[in-house]
Amino acid sequence: MVVILNTKLEKDENDKWIGMGNQELLAYFSSYAAVKARHSYGPRASRH
Template structure:
C-alpha cells in the first residue's frame, strides 16, 4: 500500500502524510500516518486510535496475534498512537530525520 493509498484509505481522518519503514530487506510492515502538530491533529490521531481499539486491532492485538491477512487475501491493518520508543523502532534504518 503506497503513501497516497494509505491516506485515501483513512481519508475520514485528517492525516497530512504517510510514511513507511524500510530496512535492509525492504518494507518492514510498519507505516505511520502523520497528523498536524496541533491540538486538532492530536485529536484526529486519537480518534483513529479509538477506531482501531473498538475494532480490536489496536496495540494489544498487534502484540498478541498478528493476523496479517483474512482468508481470501484481504489485508488486516492494526493501529495505535505511537510513542517515542515506537518511532525510534520505526526510524531504526532511516537516514536523516
C-alpha cells in the first residue's frame, strides 16, 4: 500500500483547491502496477 498526500490539481471558481480523483491518480501513476486508488477527503476538503 502506498499513501499519497497533497494531490492538489487546480483551483475552482471559488479559489478552492480541487484534488485528484481515483481515475486521475491511476493515470498519473500508470507506469506502476497500480490496480486500485481511493481518495480520502476530510470534512473541510472536497473533490467537487
